[in-house]
Amino acid sequence: MPQLDIQISVEDEGWPEEGELQPNAEKVLLAAAHYLAVTEKQPYPAHPIEVSLVFTNDEAIRAINAEWRGQDKPTNVLSFPAYPLQPGGMPGPMLGDIVVARETVEREAADLDKTPEIHLTHLLVHGFLHLFGYDHIENHEAEKMEALETRILATLGLSDPYAGQDPIT
Numbered sequence: 001m002p003q004l005d006i007q008i009s010v011e012d013e014g015w016p017e018e019g020e021l022q023p024n025a026e027k028v029l030l031a032a033a034h035y036l037a038v039t040e041k042q043p044y045p046a047h048p049i050e051v052s053l054v055f056t057n058d059e060a061i062r063a064i065n066a067e068w069r070g071q072d073k074p075t076n077v078l079s080f081p082a083y084p085l086q087p088g089g090m091p092g093p094m095l096g097d098i099v100v101a102r103e104t105v106e107r108e109a110a111d112l113d114k115t116p117e118i119h120l121t122h123l124l125v126h127g128f129l130h131l132f133g134y135d136h137i138e139n140h141e142a143e144k145m146e147a148l149e150t151r152i153l154a155t156l157g158l159s160d161p162y163a164g165q166d167p168i169t
Contacts, residue, residue, distance in 0.1 A: 049093060057103060
C-alpha cells in the first residue's frame with residue numbers, strides 16, 4: 001500500500017496548529033493514494049513519498065499564482081509537482097507541494113454552504129490528483145478528474161462536490 005511522508009507548514013495564524021491539521025491531512029491523502037492504487041493501478045515506490053502541504057493566506061497565494069501561473073489573484077489551492085508525472089506513472093521520492101489559502105477556502109465554503117473542513121478535504125484531494133498528473137484543462141480531463149475526486153470523497157463519507165455543475169475547465 002502507498003506510504004506518504006506528509007510535511008506541513010502553517011504560514012497563516014488563522015489556520016489550526018500543525019498538530020491539528022496533520023491527522024486529517026494524513027487521512028485524506030492516504031485515502032486518495034489508496035484509492036488510486038486500487039482503482040487506477042497507480043504504482044508507488046516501496047519507500048514513502050514526500051508531500052508538502054503549505055497552509056497560507058490569500059495574499060501569499062496571490063503572489064505565488066501571479067509568479068507561476070500569470071494570474072494576479074488569490075485562488076483556493078495550487079499544486080506544484082516535484083517532477084512531471086502522468087497519471088499511472090511512478091512517482092519519485094518527492095511528489096510535490098500543495099498550497100492552500102485560508103480566506104478563499106472559508107469564503108468558498110460559506111458560498112457552498114459547507115464547513116471549511118469539508119471544503120479543505122475536497123481541495124486536498126484535488127491538489128493531490130494534480131501532483132499525479134490529473135488536470136481539468138480539457139473537458140474529458142475534467143470529467144475524469146472530477147469523477148475521481150467524487151469517488152475518493154465518497155470513501156471519506158462526503159458527497160459529490162460537483163453535483164449539478166458542468167465540469168470545471
